[in-house]
Amino acid sequence: MSLLVFSLFTILVFSSSCCSATRFQHQHRYMQKKITLDLPSKIGINYGRQGNNLPSPYQSINFIKSIKAGHVKLYDADPESLTLLSQTNLYVTITVPNHLITSLSTNQTSAEDWVQTNIIPYYPQTHIRFVLVGNEILSVEERRNITANVVPAMRKIVTSLRAHGIHNIKVGTALDMDSLRSTFPPSNSTFREDIAETLMLPLLKFLNGTNSYFFINLQPYFRWSRNPMNTSLDYALFQGNSTYTDPQTGLVYRNLLDQMLDSVIFAMTKLGYPHIRVAISETGWPNSGDIDETGANVLNAATYNRNLIKKMTAIPPIGTPARPGLAIPTFVFSLFDENQKSGSGTQRHYGILHPDGTPIYDIDFTGEKPLTGFNPLPKPTNNVPYKGIVWCVPVEGASEAQLEEALRMACGRSNTTCAALAPGRECYEPVSVYWHASYAVSSYWAEFRTENVRCYFNGLARMTTINPGNDRCKFPGVTL
Numbered sequence: 001m002s003l004l005v006f007s008l009f010t011i012l013v014f015s016s017s018c019c020s021a022t023r024f025q026h027q028h029r030y031m032q033k034k035i036t037l038d039l040p041s042k043i044g045i046n047y048g049r050q051g052n053n054l055p056s057p058y059q060s061i062n063f064i065k066s067i068k069a070g071h072v073k074l075y076d077a078d079p080e081s082l083t084l085l086s087q088t089n090l091y092v093t094i095t096v097p098n099h100l101i102t103s104l105s106t107n108q109t110s111a112e113d114w115v116q117t118n119i120i121p122y123y124p125q126t127h128i129r130f131v132l133v134g135n136e137i138l139s140v141e142e143r144r145n146i147t148a149n150v151v152p153a154m155r156k157i158v159t160s161l162r163a164h165g166i167h168n169i170k171v172g173t174a175l176d177m178d179s180l181r182s183t184f185p186p187s188n189s190t191f192r193e194d195i196a197e198t199l200m201l202p203l204l205k206f207l208n209g210t211n212s213y214f215f216i217n218l219q220p221y222f223r224w225s226r227n228p229m230n231t232s233l234d235y236a237l238f239q240g241n242s243t244y245t246d247p248q249t250g251l252v253y254r255n256l257l258d259q260m261l262d263s264v265i266f267a268m269t270k271l272g273y274p275h276i277r278v279a280i281s282e283t284g285w286p287n288s289g290d291i292d293e294t295g296a297n298v299l300n301a302a303t304y305n306r307n308l309i310k311k312m313t314a315i316p317p318i319g320t321p322a323r324p325g326l327a328i329p330t331f332v333f334s335l336f337d338e339n340q341k342s343g344s345g346t347q348r349h350y351g352i353l354h355p356d357g358t359p360i361y362d363i364d365f366t367g368e369k370p371l372t373g374f375n376p377l378p379k380p381t382n383n384v385p386y387k388g389i390v391w392c393v394p395v396e397g398a399s400e401a402q403l404e405e406a407l408r409m410a411c412g413r414s415n416t417t418c419a420a421l422a423p424g425r426e427c428y429e430p431v432s433v434y435w436h437a438s439y440a441v442s443s444y445w446a447e448f449r450t451e452n453v454r455c456y457f458n459g460l461a462r463m464t465t466i467n468p469g470n471d472r473c474k475f476p477g478v479t480l
Contacts, residue, residue, distance in 0.1 A: 391442045
Protein backbone atom coordinates (compact mmCIF):
# COMPACT_ATOMS: atom_id res chain seq x y z
CA MET A 1 0.00 0.00 0.00
CA SER A 2 1.34 3.44 -0.78
CA LEU A 3 1.79 5.79 2.13
CA LEU A 4 -0.79 8.54 1.99
CA VAL A 5 0.72 11.91 2.82
CA PHE A 6 -1.16 14.98 3.81
CA SER A 7 -0.30 18.08 1.84
CA LEU A 8 -1.48 21.61 2.37
CA PHE A 9 -5.00 22.16 3.57
CA THR A 10 -7.19 25.18 4.14
CA ILE A 11 -8.59 26.27 7.43
CA LEU A 12 -11.39 28.74 7.84
CA VAL A 13 -11.12 31.92 9.81
CA PHE A 14 -14.26 32.98 11.64
CA SER A 15 -14.78 36.62 12.50
CA SER A 16 -18.00 36.13 14.39
CA SER A 17 -19.53 33.22 16.27
CA CYS A 18 -23.07 34.29 15.65
CA CYS A 19 -22.87 35.05 11.94
CA SER A 20 -25.76 34.58 9.56
CA ALA A 21 -25.71 31.89 6.90
CA THR A 22 -24.88 34.42 4.16
CA ARG A 23 -22.06 36.04 6.09
CA PHE A 24 -20.68 32.64 7.08
CA GLN A 25 -20.60 31.50 3.45
CA HIS A 26 -18.91 34.79 2.49
CA GLN A 27 -16.14 33.99 4.98
CA HIS A 28 -15.85 30.49 3.51
CA ARG A 29 -15.15 32.01 0.11
CA TYR A 30 -12.73 34.79 0.92
CA MET A 31 -11.03 34.11 4.24
CA GLN A 32 -8.74 31.08 4.09
CA LYS A 33 -5.40 30.39 5.66
CA LYS A 34 -2.78 27.90 4.39
CA ILE A 35 -1.05 25.77 6.99
CA THR A 36 1.05 22.61 6.86
CA LEU A 37 0.26 19.43 8.77
CA ASP A 38 2.83 17.51 10.81
CA LEU A 39 1.21 14.11 10.31
CA PRO A 40 0.77 11.58 7.54
CA SER A 41 -2.79 10.89 6.54
CA LYS A 42 -2.77 7.41 8.02
CA ILE A 43 -5.02 6.88 11.01
CA GLY A 44 -3.48 6.48 14.46
CA ILE A 45 -4.34 3.94 17.16
CA ASN A 46 -4.54 4.31 20.94
CA TYR A 47 -2.45 1.70 22.74
CA GLY A 48 -3.73 1.35 26.31
CA ARG A 49 -2.50 -1.34 28.69
CA GLN A 50 -5.09 -1.56 31.49
CA GLY A 51 -5.57 -5.31 31.22
CA ASN A 52 -4.17 -8.46 32.79
CA ASN A 53 -4.40 -10.51 29.59
CA LEU A 54 -2.64 -8.24 27.09
CA PRO A 55 0.38 -9.16 24.97
CA SER A 56 3.85 -7.76 25.50
CA PRO A 57 4.83 -4.38 24.02
CA TYR A 58 6.89 -6.24 21.41
CA GLN A 59 3.88 -8.25 20.25
CA SER A 60 1.55 -5.26 20.50
CA ILE A 61 3.74 -3.06 18.33
CA ASN A 62 3.95 -5.82 15.74
CA PHE A 63 0.15 -5.96 15.78
CA ILE A 64 0.01 -2.19 15.27
CA LYS A 65 2.27 -2.52 12.25
CA SER A 66 0.14 -5.36 10.91
CA ILE A 67 -3.01 -3.23 10.87
CA LYS A 68 -1.09 -0.53 8.95
CA ALA A 69 -1.71 2.28 11.42
CA GLY A 70 0.49 5.30 10.83
CA HIS A 71 0.69 6.64 14.37
CA VAL A 72 0.45 5.22 17.88
CA LYS A 73 -0.59 7.07 21.02
CA LEU A 74 0.71 5.87 24.38
CA TYR A 75 -0.91 6.81 27.69
CA ASP A 76 2.52 7.12 29.28
CA ALA A 77 6.16 7.14 28.11
CA ASP A 78 6.87 3.44 28.58
CA PRO A 79 10.63 2.89 28.00
CA GLU A 80 10.23 -0.57 26.47
CA SER A 81 7.60 0.62 24.00
CA LEU A 82 9.59 3.71 23.02
CA THR A 83 12.70 1.61 22.43
CA LEU A 84 10.81 -0.88 20.29
CA LEU A 85 9.10 1.89 18.33
CA SER A 86 12.53 3.20 17.26
CA GLN A 87 12.68 0.19 14.94
CA THR A 88 9.47 1.21 13.13
CA ASN A 89 8.25 4.01 10.89
CA LEU A 90 5.34 4.75 13.24
CA TYR A 91 4.84 8.26 14.48
CA VAL A 92 4.46 8.35 18.25
CA THR A 93 2.50 10.38 20.79
CA ILE A 94 3.42 10.08 24.46
CA THR A 95 1.42 11.24 27.46
CA VAL A 96 2.33 12.85 30.76
CA PRO A 97 0.10 11.12 33.34
CA ASN A 98 -2.29 13.42 35.18
CA HIS A 99 -0.62 12.85 38.54
CA LEU A 100 2.69 14.31 37.29
CA ILE A 101 1.27 17.58 35.97
CA THR A 102 1.51 19.58 39.20
CA SER A 103 5.12 18.60 39.87
CA LEU A 104 6.16 19.43 36.29
CA SER A 105 4.56 22.87 36.55
CA THR A 106 6.44 23.88 39.70
CA ASN A 107 9.90 24.45 38.27
CA GLN A 108 11.88 24.11 35.07
CA THR A 109 14.17 21.46 36.56
CA SER A 110 11.31 19.00 36.96
CA ALA A 111 10.27 19.48 33.33
CA GLU A 112 13.87 19.14 32.18
CA ASP A 113 14.23 15.89 34.13
CA TRP A 114 11.08 14.55 32.49
CA VAL A 115 12.31 15.46 29.00
CA GLN A 116 15.76 14.00 29.74
CA THR A 117 14.17 10.73 30.89
CA ASN A 118 11.31 10.29 28.43
CA ILE A 119 12.34 11.98 25.17
CA ILE A 120 16.09 12.51 24.80
CA PRO A 121 17.06 8.79 25.05
CA TYR A 122 14.68 7.88 22.22
CA TYR A 123 14.38 10.86 19.90
CA PRO A 124 14.79 11.11 16.93
CA GLN A 125 15.16 7.35 16.32
CA THR A 126 11.67 7.03 17.78
CA HIS A 127 9.51 9.40 15.75
CA ILE A 128 7.91 11.28 18.64
CA ARG A 129 5.55 13.92 17.25
CA PHE A 130 3.35 14.88 20.19
CA VAL A 131 3.53 15.13 23.95
CA LEU A 132 0.10 15.29 25.59
CA VAL A 133 0.22 16.74 29.09
CA GLY A 134 -2.61 14.89 30.80
CA ASN A 135 -5.67 13.05 29.55
CA GLU A 136 -9.21 14.27 30.30
CA ILE A 137 -7.99 16.34 33.24
CA LEU A 138 -11.49 17.67 33.94
CA SER A 139 -12.61 14.16 34.90
CA VAL A 140 -10.12 13.60 37.74
CA GLU A 141 -11.08 14.21 41.38
CA GLU A 142 -8.37 16.81 42.07
CA ARG A 143 -9.01 18.59 38.80
CA ARG A 144 -8.89 22.13 40.21
CA ASN A 145 -5.22 21.85 41.08
CA ILE A 146 -4.39 20.09 37.82
CA THR A 147 -6.27 22.51 35.56
CA ALA A 148 -4.40 25.43 37.09
CA ASN A 149 -1.06 23.73 36.40
CA VAL A 150 -1.51 22.07 33.02
CA VAL A 151 -0.57 25.06 30.83
CA PRO A 152 2.46 26.01 33.01
CA ALA A 153 3.61 22.39 32.73
CA MET A 154 3.17 22.51 28.94
CA ARG A 155 5.20 25.72 28.72
CA LYS A 156 8.06 24.24 30.74
CA ILE A 157 8.17 21.09 28.60
CA VAL A 158 8.34 23.24 25.45
CA THR A 159 11.15 25.29 27.01
CA SER A 160 13.13 22.11 27.69
CA LEU A 161 12.51 20.78 24.18
CA ARG A 162 13.69 24.05 22.64
CA ALA A 163 16.81 24.01 24.82
CA HIS A 164 17.68 20.67 23.23
CA GLY A 165 17.07 22.03 19.75
CA ILE A 166 13.82 20.06 19.33
CA HIS A 167 11.22 22.10 17.46
CA ASN A 168 9.00 19.57 15.68
CA ILE A 169 7.46 17.90 18.75
CA LYS A 170 4.17 19.61 19.47
CA VAL A 171 2.78 19.80 23.02
CA GLY A 172 -0.92 19.70 23.89
CA THR A 173 -3.44 18.09 26.21
CA ALA A 174 -6.34 15.75 25.48
CA LEU A 175 -9.68 17.12 26.70
CA ASP A 176 -13.12 15.53 26.68
CA MET A 177 -16.39 17.05 25.50
CA ASP A 178 -17.14 17.87 29.14
CA SER A 179 -15.07 21.01 28.56
CA LEU A 180 -18.06 22.44 26.68
CA ARG A 181 -21.15 23.92 28.31
CA SER A 182 -23.39 23.64 25.27
CA THR A 183 -22.88 21.83 21.97
CA PHE A 184 -26.20 22.09 20.16
CA PRO A 185 -26.51 23.55 17.68
CA PRO A 186 -22.75 23.63 16.96
CA SER A 187 -22.76 27.38 16.36
CA ASN A 188 -24.16 27.89 19.88
CA SER A 189 -21.28 26.05 21.56
CA THR A 190 -19.26 27.60 24.36
CA PHE A 191 -16.74 26.38 26.87
CA ARG A 192 -17.89 26.01 30.46
CA GLU A 193 -17.89 29.22 32.46
CA ASP A 194 -15.82 27.72 35.29
CA ILE A 195 -12.90 26.94 32.97
CA ALA A 196 -13.24 29.45 30.11
CA GLU A 197 -11.00 32.10 31.69
CA THR A 198 -8.82 29.95 33.92
CA LEU A 199 -8.02 27.03 31.58
CA MET A 200 -9.28 27.48 28.05
CA LEU A 201 -7.96 30.97 27.31
CA PRO A 202 -4.40 30.19 28.50
CA LEU A 203 -4.52 26.85 26.70
CA LEU A 204 -5.70 28.35 23.41
CA LYS A 205 -3.09 31.11 23.65
CA PHE A 206 -0.41 28.47 24.15
CA LEU A 207 -1.61 26.26 21.28
CA ASN A 208 -1.86 29.26 18.97
CA GLY A 209 1.61 30.49 19.91
CA THR A 210 3.24 27.09 19.38
CA ASN A 211 1.21 26.16 16.28
CA SER A 212 -0.04 23.04 18.05
CA TYR A 213 -3.35 21.19 17.98
CA PHE A 214 -6.44 21.24 20.16
CA PHE A 215 -6.77 17.55 21.04
CA ILE A 216 -10.28 16.35 21.78
CA ASN A 217 -11.61 12.94 22.80
CA LEU A 218 -14.84 12.42 20.85
CA GLN A 219 -17.17 9.51 21.52
CA PRO A 220 -20.39 9.86 19.50
CA TYR A 221 -21.54 6.57 21.04
CA PHE A 222 -22.19 8.19 24.42
CA ARG A 223 -23.89 11.20 22.83
CA TRP A 224 -26.17 8.90 20.82
CA SER A 225 -26.84 6.27 23.51
CA ARG A 226 -28.06 8.83 26.06
CA ASN A 227 -31.13 9.29 23.87
CA PRO A 228 -31.08 6.64 21.13
CA MET A 229 -34.70 7.12 20.14
CA ASN A 230 -34.20 10.79 19.25
CA THR A 231 -31.04 10.52 17.14
CA SER A 232 -30.69 8.19 14.18
CA LEU A 233 -28.16 5.40 14.71
CA ASP A 234 -27.18 5.72 11.06
CA TYR A 235 -26.40 9.40 11.66
CA ALA A 236 -24.00 8.38 14.45
CA LEU A 237 -22.41 5.68 12.25
CA PHE A 238 -21.72 7.89 9.19
CA GLN A 239 -24.38 6.24 7.07
CA GLY A 240 -27.90 6.86 5.83
CA ASN A 241 -29.44 10.08 4.61
CA SER A 242 -30.18 11.91 7.86
CA THR A 243 -29.07 15.54 8.03
CA TYR A 244 -29.19 18.39 10.50
CA THR A 245 -29.02 22.06 9.52
CA ASP A 246 -27.59 24.54 12.01
CA PRO A 247 -30.23 27.31 12.15
CA GLN A 248 -27.67 30.09 12.70
CA THR A 249 -25.07 29.22 10.05
CA GLY A 250 -27.03 27.16 7.55
CA LEU A 251 -24.32 24.48 7.72
CA VAL A 252 -25.64 21.01 6.92
CA TYR A 253 -24.41 18.06 9.02
CA ARG A 254 -24.52 14.46 7.84
CA ASN A 255 -22.99 12.77 10.87
CA LEU A 256 -22.71 13.25 14.62
CA LEU A 257 -18.91 13.43 14.71
CA ASP A 258 -18.85 16.53 12.49
CA GLN A 259 -21.40 18.18 14.77
CA MET A 260 -19.21 17.52 17.79
CA LEU A 261 -16.04 18.69 16.04
CA ASP A 262 -17.61 21.93 14.88
CA SER A 263 -18.92 22.53 18.40
CA VAL A 264 -15.29 22.70 19.53
CA ILE A 265 -14.36 24.97 16.63
CA PHE A 266 -17.17 27.43 17.39
CA ALA A 267 -16.33 27.44 21.10
CA MET A 268 -12.69 28.29 20.31
CA THR A 269 -13.83 31.00 17.91
CA LYS A 270 -15.89 32.68 20.63
CA LEU A 271 -12.77 32.99 22.77
CA GLY A 272 -10.90 34.66 19.91
CA TYR A 273 -9.07 31.68 18.41
CA PRO A 274 -10.86 30.75 15.18
CA HIS A 275 -8.18 28.74 13.40
CA ILE A 276 -6.36 26.52 15.89
CA ARG A 277 -6.03 23.08 14.34
CA VAL A 278 -8.06 20.23 15.80
CA ALA A 279 -6.97 16.62 16.30
CA ILE A 280 -9.11 13.72 17.54
CA SER A 281 -7.10 12.02 20.27
CA GLU A 282 -9.72 9.32 20.90
CA THR A 283 -12.74 8.14 19.00
CA GLY A 284 -14.35 4.75 18.48
CA TRP A 285 -17.39 2.64 19.24
CA PRO A 286 -17.71 -0.13 21.88
CA ASN A 287 -17.95 -3.69 20.61
CA SER A 288 -19.87 -4.78 23.75
CA GLY A 289 -21.16 -3.41 27.03
CA ASP A 290 -23.64 -3.84 29.84
CA ILE A 291 -27.27 -4.73 29.22
CA ASP A 292 -28.30 -1.11 29.69
CA GLU A 293 -25.76 0.16 27.13
CA THR A 294 -27.78 0.23 23.95
CA GLY A 295 -26.02 -0.21 20.62
CA ALA A 296 -22.70 -1.46 21.99
CA ASN A 297 -21.99 -4.33 19.62
CA VAL A 298 -19.49 -5.61 17.05
CA LEU A 299 -21.42 -4.58 13.94
CA ASN A 300 -21.85 -0.98 15.08
CA ALA A 301 -18.21 -0.77 16.18
CA ALA A 302 -17.00 -2.07 12.82
CA THR A 303 -19.35 0.22 10.91
CA TYR A 304 -18.30 3.30 12.86
CA ASN A 305 -14.56 2.75 12.59
CA ARG A 306 -14.62 1.68 8.95
CA ASN A 307 -16.63 4.76 7.95
CA LEU A 308 -14.51 6.99 10.19
CA ILE A 309 -11.33 5.82 8.48
CA LYS A 310 -12.87 6.28 5.03
CA LYS A 311 -13.77 9.84 5.93
CA MET A 312 -10.45 10.76 7.52
CA THR A 313 -8.24 9.25 4.80
CA ALA A 314 -10.14 10.74 1.86
CA ILE A 315 -8.08 12.62 -0.73
CA PRO A 316 -8.65 15.49 -0.93
CA PRO A 317 -9.58 15.81 2.76
CA ILE A 318 -13.26 16.20 3.54
CA GLY A 319 -13.05 18.20 6.76
CA THR A 320 -16.23 19.35 8.50
CA PRO A 321 -19.00 21.73 7.44
CA ALA A 322 -17.29 24.58 9.33
CA ARG A 323 -13.84 23.69 7.97
CA PRO A 324 -14.26 21.96 4.61
CA GLY A 325 -11.10 20.50 3.13
CA LEU A 326 -9.38 20.29 6.50
CA ALA A 327 -7.35 17.16 7.26
CA ILE A 328 -7.96 16.04 10.85
CA PRO A 329 -5.38 13.83 12.61
CA THR A 330 -7.37 11.00 14.19
CA PHE A 331 -6.61 8.22 16.67
CA VAL A 332 -8.96 5.23 16.87
CA PHE A 333 -9.78 4.03 20.37
CA SER A 334 -8.45 1.44 20.91
CA LEU A 335 -6.06 -1.40 20.11
CA PHE A 336 -7.32 -3.92 22.71
CA ASP A 337 -10.21 -4.42 25.08
CA GLU A 338 -8.85 -3.49 28.52
CA ASN A 339 -10.43 -5.69 31.17
CA GLN A 340 -9.10 -3.80 34.19
CA LYS A 341 -10.73 -0.47 33.39
CA SER A 342 -13.38 0.64 35.83
CA GLY A 343 -16.81 2.01 34.98
CA SER A 344 -19.49 0.60 32.72
CA GLY A 345 -18.96 -2.39 30.47
CA THR A 346 -18.32 -0.30 27.36
CA GLN A 347 -15.18 1.12 29.00
CA ARG A 348 -13.62 -2.34 28.73
CA HIS A 349 -14.78 -3.10 25.19
CA TYR A 350 -13.41 -0.61 22.69
CA GLY A 351 -10.72 -2.86 21.21
CA ILE A 352 -10.30 -3.80 17.57
CA LEU A 353 -8.03 -6.79 18.36
CA HIS A 354 -8.17 -9.78 20.69
CA PRO A 355 -5.09 -10.20 22.93
CA ASP A 356 -3.70 -12.80 20.50
CA GLY A 357 -3.79 -10.24 17.69
CA THR A 358 -6.75 -11.69 15.82
CA PRO A 359 -9.34 -9.07 14.84
CA ILE A 360 -12.56 -8.62 16.76
CA TYR A 361 -13.77 -7.37 13.38
CA ASP A 362 -11.96 -6.72 10.12
CA ILE A 363 -10.77 -3.19 9.55
CA ASP A 364 -8.51 -1.44 7.04
CA PHE A 365 -6.52 1.49 8.46
CA THR A 366 -5.42 2.63 5.02
CA GLY A 367 -8.99 3.38 4.00
CA GLU A 368 -8.39 1.73 0.63
CA LYS A 369 -10.60 -1.34 1.06
CA PRO A 370 -14.18 -0.85 -0.19
CA LEU A 371 -16.77 -0.93 2.58
CA THR A 372 -18.50 -3.71 0.66
CA GLY A 373 -15.35 -5.82 0.79
CA PHE A 374 -15.66 -6.89 4.43
CA ASN A 375 -17.21 -10.16 5.55
CA PRO A 376 -20.71 -9.86 7.05
CA LEU A 377 -21.03 -9.60 10.84
CA PRO A 378 -23.79 -10.89 13.14
CA LYS A 379 -26.91 -8.75 13.26
CA PRO A 380 -27.09 -6.97 16.63
CA THR A 381 -29.90 -7.48 19.10
CA ASN A 382 -29.35 -4.42 21.32
CA ASN A 383 -29.84 -1.46 19.00
CA VAL A 384 -32.95 -0.50 20.94
CA PRO A 385 -33.02 -0.04 24.73
CA TYR A 386 -33.69 -3.19 26.79
CA LYS A 387 -37.01 -3.18 28.63
CA GLY A 388 -37.31 -5.38 31.70
CA ILE A 389 -35.74 -6.21 35.06
CA VAL A 390 -31.97 -6.60 35.39
CA TRP A 391 -30.02 -8.04 38.33
CA CYS A 392 -26.37 -7.92 39.34
CA VAL A 393 -24.59 -11.21 40.11
CA PRO A 394 -21.01 -12.44 40.66
CA VAL A 395 -19.02 -13.38 37.58
CA GLU A 396 -18.33 -17.03 36.88
CA GLY A 397 -15.05 -18.28 38.30
CA ALA A 398 -14.84 -15.79 41.18
CA SER A 399 -12.96 -17.30 44.11
CA GLU A 400 -14.38 -17.56 47.61
CA ALA A 401 -11.96 -14.85 48.77
CA GLN A 402 -13.14 -12.55 45.98
CA LEU A 403 -16.77 -13.24 46.82
CA GLU A 404 -16.10 -12.39 50.47
CA GLU A 405 -14.54 -9.13 49.31
CA ALA A 406 -17.62 -8.30 47.22
CA LEU A 407 -19.86 -9.20 50.17
CA ARG A 408 -17.99 -6.86 52.51
CA MET A 409 -18.01 -4.09 49.92
CA ALA A 410 -21.74 -4.37 49.29
CA CYS A 411 -22.86 -4.71 52.93
CA GLY A 412 -20.54 -2.08 54.40
CA ARG A 413 -22.28 1.09 53.25
CA SER A 414 -25.87 0.77 54.40
CA ASN A 415 -27.63 -1.24 57.12
CA THR A 416 -30.55 -1.95 54.79
CA THR A 417 -28.60 -3.39 51.84
CA CYS A 418 -28.00 -6.82 53.38
CA ALA A 419 -30.71 -6.89 56.06
CA ALA A 420 -32.42 -9.85 54.37
CA LEU A 421 -29.25 -11.93 54.89
CA ALA A 422 -29.48 -11.86 58.70
CA PRO A 423 -30.06 -15.24 60.45
CA GLY A 424 -33.73 -16.16 60.27
CA ARG A 425 -34.49 -13.66 57.49
CA GLU A 426 -35.84 -14.66 54.07
CA CYS A 427 -32.49 -14.74 52.25
CA TYR A 428 -30.23 -16.20 54.96
CA GLU A 429 -30.41 -19.72 53.51
CA PRO A 430 -28.70 -21.39 51.82
CA VAL A 431 -25.74 -20.36 53.95
CA SER A 432 -22.94 -19.97 51.40
CA VAL A 433 -20.57 -17.22 50.40
CA TYR A 434 -21.79 -17.36 46.79
CA TRP A 435 -25.47 -17.02 47.71
CA HIS A 436 -24.91 -14.18 50.17
CA ALA A 437 -22.55 -12.36 47.78
CA SER A 438 -25.07 -12.75 44.95
CA TYR A 439 -27.83 -11.15 46.98
CA ALA A 440 -25.53 -8.45 48.35
CA VAL A 441 -24.17 -7.16 45.01
CA SER A 442 -27.63 -7.10 43.42
CA SER A 443 -29.13 -5.32 46.43
CA TYR A 444 -26.30 -2.79 46.58
CA TRP A 445 -26.47 -2.02 42.87
CA ALA A 446 -30.26 -1.64 42.93
CA GLU A 447 -30.04 0.68 45.95
CA PHE A 448 -27.27 2.96 44.71
CA ARG A 449 -27.50 2.81 40.90
CA THR A 450 -28.98 6.30 40.80
CA GLU A 451 -25.71 7.50 42.35
CA ASN A 452 -23.80 6.20 39.32
CA VAL A 453 -22.83 2.91 40.97
CA ARG A 454 -22.11 0.27 38.34
CA CYS A 455 -22.61 -3.48 38.49
CA TYR A 456 -18.87 -4.12 38.40
CA PHE A 457 -17.32 -4.50 41.89
CA ASN A 458 -13.74 -4.41 40.59
CA GLY A 459 -14.55 -6.98 37.94
CA LEU A 460 -16.38 -9.40 40.27
CA ALA A 461 -19.95 -8.75 39.06
CA ARG A 462 -22.00 -8.60 35.88
CA MET A 463 -25.59 -7.86 34.87
CA THR A 464 -28.13 -10.59 34.08
CA THR A 465 -31.71 -10.74 32.90
CA ILE A 466 -32.19 -14.13 34.64
CA ASN A 467 -33.75 -13.78 38.09
CA PRO A 468 -31.17 -15.18 40.57
CA GLY A 469 -33.64 -15.30 43.49
CA ASN A 470 -36.36 -17.79 44.44
CA ASP A 471 -39.89 -17.81 45.83
CA ARG A 472 -38.69 -17.12 49.37
CA CYS A 473 -35.84 -14.70 48.63
CA LYS A 474 -36.61 -11.90 46.17
CA PHE A 475 -33.39 -10.35 44.85
CA PRO A 476 -33.62 -6.57 44.34
CA GLY A 477 -33.27 -5.66 40.67
CA VAL A 478 -33.47 -2.62 38.43
CA THR A 479 -36.29 -2.06 35.97
CA LEU A 480 -35.04 -0.56 32.71
